[in-house]
Amino acid sequence: MSIPEETPEAAAVALTEESPPQHGYTADKDAYLRRLRRIEGQVRGIARMVEEDKYCIDILTQVSAVTKALHAVSLGLVEEHIGHCVIGAASEPDPALRAEAIDIKVKEAADAIGRLLR
Numbered sequence: 001m002s003i004p005e006e007t008p009e010a011a012a013v014a015l016t017e018e019s020p021p022q023h024g025y026t027a028d029k030d031a032y033l034r035r036l037r038r039i040e041g042q043v044r045g046i047a048r049m050v051e052e053d054k055y056c057i058d059i060l061t062q063v064s065a066v067t068k069a070l071h072a073v074s075l076g077l078v079e080e081h082i083g084h085c086v087i088g089a090a091s092e093p094d095p096a097l098r099a100e101a102i103d104i105k106v107k108e109a110a111d112a113i114g115r116l117l118r
Contacts, residue, residue, distance in 0.1 A: 024084025025077055035073055042066045074116050081109055 025032055046062045086109060089101035 022084075024080030024082075028076075028080070032073065032076070035069070039066055039069045039073070042069070071116070074112075078109060078112055078116070081105070081112070085109075 042062065043066055046059060046066065049059050049062065086102065086105040089105040090098065092098035092101050
């Protein structure tokens with residue numbers, strides 16, 4: 001009994017159906033996760049400083065470092081969103097859908113930037 005060969009078209013459909021969605025950050029996912037784990041460790045360090053009654057200015061210095069690190073992650077994600085999601089929406093072949101898709105993705109980016117600035 002032989003196993004039927006899969007056609008390239010069937011393989012592409014199967015890959016599309018089984019693959020998780022590709023986001024702008026997908027290629028750099030491991031780097032983002034490493035950075036977030038490092039930030040998580042910094043936050044645990046701040047909690048330890050509070051538990052140990054460290055000097056308030058030293059704690060604030062560490063909070064500032066974590067805040068800056070999170071902003072860097074946020075800006076990277078915004079850049080990835082614009083470069084992947086907004087540009088992807090602009091690639092929509094149907095002009096009516098393209099305009100709507102671009103509007104949605106640009107609004108998402110603007111809203112995210114607005115939240116970062118608050």
